[in-house]
Amino acid sequence: MNKWIDKERFxxxxxDGMRVMVGGFLTCGTPETLIDWVVESGVKDLTIICNDAGxxxxxxxxxxxxxxxKKLIVTHIGTNPNAGKLMSSGGIEVELIPQGTFxxxxxxxxxxLGGVLSPTGIHTPVEEGKQMIEIKGKSYILSEPIGADIAxxxxxxxxxxxxLTYKGSARNFNPTMATAADxxxxxxxxxxxxxxxxxxxxxxxxxxxxxEV
Amino acid sequence: xxxxxxxxxxIALELKPGNLVNLGIGIPTLVANYIPxxxxxxxxxxxxxxxxxxxxxxxxxxxxxTNPSGQYAKVKKHAAFFDSALSFVMIRGGHLDVTVLGALxxxxxxxxxSWIIPGKLVPGMGGSMDLVEGAKRVIIATTHxxxxxxxxxxxxxxxxxxxxxxxxxxxxxxxxxxxxDGLHLIERHPDVSIEDIISQTEATLHIxxxxxxxx
Numbered sequence: 001m002n003k004w005i006d007k008e009r010f011x012x013x014x015x016d017g018m019r020v021m022v023g024g025f026l027t028c029g030t031p032e033t034l035i036d037w038v039v040e041s042g043v044k045d046l047t048i049i050c051n052d053a054g055x056x057x058x059x060x061x062x063x064x065x066x067x068x069x070k071k072l073i074v075t076h077i078g079t080n081p082n083a084g085k086l087m088s089s090g091g092i093e094v095e096l097i098p099q100g101t102f103x104x105x106x107x108x109x110x111x112x113l114g115g116v117l118s119p120t121g122i123h124t125p126v127e128e129g130k131q132m133i134e135i136k137g138k139s140y141i142l143s144e145p146i147g148a149d150i151a152x153x154x155x156x157x158x159x160x161x162x163x164l165t166y167k168g169s170a171r172n173f174n175p176t177m178a179t180a181a182d183x184x185x186x187x188x189x190x191x192x193x194x195x196x197x198x199x200x201x202x203x204x205x206x207x208x209x210x211x212e213v
Numbered sequence: 214x215x216x217x218x219x220x221x222x223x224i225a226l227e228l229k230p231g232n233l234v235n236l237g238i239g240i241p242t243l244v245a246n247y248i249p250x251x252x253x254x255x256x257x258x259x260x261x262x263x264x265x266x267x268x269x270x271x272x273x274x275x276x277x278x279t280n281p282s283g284q285y286a287k288v289k290k291h292a293a294f295f296d297s298a299l300s301f302v303m304i305r306g307g308h309l310d311v312t313v314l315g316a317l318x319x320x321x322x323x324x325x326x327s328w329i330i331p332g333k334l335v336p337g338m339g340g341s342m343d344l345v346e347g348a349k350r351v352i353i354a355t356t357h358x359x360x361x362x363x364x365x366x367x368x369x370x371x372x373x374x375x376x377x378x379x380x381x382x383x384x385x386x387x388x389x390x391x392x393x394d395g396l397h398l399i400e401r402h403p404d405v406s407i408e409d410i411i412s413q414t415e416a417t418l419h420i421x422x423x424x425x426x427x428x
Contacts, residue, residue, distance in 0.1 A: 025260040025261075025279070025281075025283075025297070026260075026279065026281075026282075026283030027283070028260065028276070028277065028278075028279040028283065029277070051297075052337075052339075074337065075337055075338065075339050075340070076336060076337035076338070076339040077335065077336065077337050078335075078336025078337060078339075079283065084334075084335055084336075087335060088332075094335075096328075096335075096337045096338060098338050098339075098340070098341075098342040098343055099259065099297070099301065099338070099339050099340040099342075099343060100301030100304060100305055100340060100342075100343030100346075100347075101343070103297040103298045103300075103301055104298065104301070107298050118305070119305075119346055120305065120342045120343045120346045120347075121338075121342050121346075122376065123324075123373060123376030123377075124342065124372060124373040124374065124375070124376065125329075125372045125373075126338075126342065156277070166277075166294075167275075167277040167278075168275055168277035168278035168279075168294060169258065169260045169261050169262050169277065169278050169279055169294060170276075170277040170278075171261055171294060171295070171296050172260050172261050172296060172297045172300075173296070173297045174296070175296045175298075176296060176297065176298050201296075
């Protein structure tokens with residue numbers, strides 16, 4: 001199967017109301033071209049699962065400006081004043097999760113585990129509405145797995161099959177998100193003939209579609 | 214030196230050779246300016262770096278390399294990159310010697326609030342809750358008051374980032390250690406009296422031996 005797609009094919013994969021995972025940490029390692037195409041598609045009522053709300057006009061911030069977002073599941077929105085404004089006005093729902101729990105919830109879905117037990121956030125609002133579980137005398141907060149309909153990730157090099165490498169700190173959430181959605185689309189910077197198997201970070205089996213930008 | 218520089222410089226003295234350290238956004242970031250270049254202190258960055266260096270100049274910018282504030286950065290010799298899952302295994306797993314965090318409020322029990330002012334400001338917790346959970350030592354870097362309103366409280370009124378997690382509080386006026394029995398004033402700024410510090414602190418301070426802060 002040829003995984004290499006263009007904008008037109010990409011847009012046919014999108015639907016209103018989808019749960020969309022987006023890689024990146026404050027837009028480093030965020031697939032900006034794919035986000036631009038989501039903006040162009042005009043799909044709406046999206047639930048966005050991303051570390052943060054990006055910036056006003058960068059990262060998932062572009063989807064907020066274009067009013068395509070119903071809910072954000074994130075760890076931080078402080079860099080995008082628009083996200084805070086939309087949250088206060090009731091324009092979007094925001095679920096805030098500690099970053100270390102967030103990444104494990106995504107990993108749990110990827111590996112089809114039943115949940116995550118973390119001590120992080122005990123005696124804080126993170127506890128609210130969550131089940132507490134005691135294991136060997138220590139308390140943990142139970143958080144459920146987080147999956148998505150579609151994951152938009154950013155890689156650096158890809159071979160024909162979709163084996164991926166990343167560069168610098170742009171790796172962050174991308175490899176884990178690649179395991180946790182029904183459809184995974186990677187935006188990559190350069191298609192290469194071959195990648196040394198020793199340095200592949202995301203094996204091609206996790207990647208459904210690839211876009212070279 | 215302004216207040217932030219006094220705080221950052223004093224906190225740098227807490228970092229020991231071989232330490233793995235995470236510096237939060239704001240004043241904590243400035244601590245890096247006071248770590249000698251050749252000192253074997255390694256900065257962990259929750260976006261997936263051990264061995265974070267300073268900011269990149271225009272010529273040095275790599276768009277794939279940022280610090281946790283999202284600024285283009287450099288790495289030092291022996292640096293390593295990894296994904297977010299491994300980063301938080303490192304953080305929660307007890308590999309961080311020190312985490313330095315800003316605060317909205319900190320209290321007598323060593324609890325800290327830093328991520329939300331309900332109805333006003335909701336930046337979110339990011340990695341801060343995992344950092345205070347997992348780091349061996351939690352140091353708070355904060356101005357002593359917020360425009361005259363004490364930030365060191367009997368009890369935090371804002372939603373917590375961590376409950377009973379703080380070990381040391383460094384402000385531009387003093388250094389306070391959190392112990393089982395409460396807060397101990399251990400150093401004061403040479404130009405500030407103990408009475409001045411008490412008057413700007415809501416929490417009760419134990420005062421036994423008070424040294425002078427290096428400023």
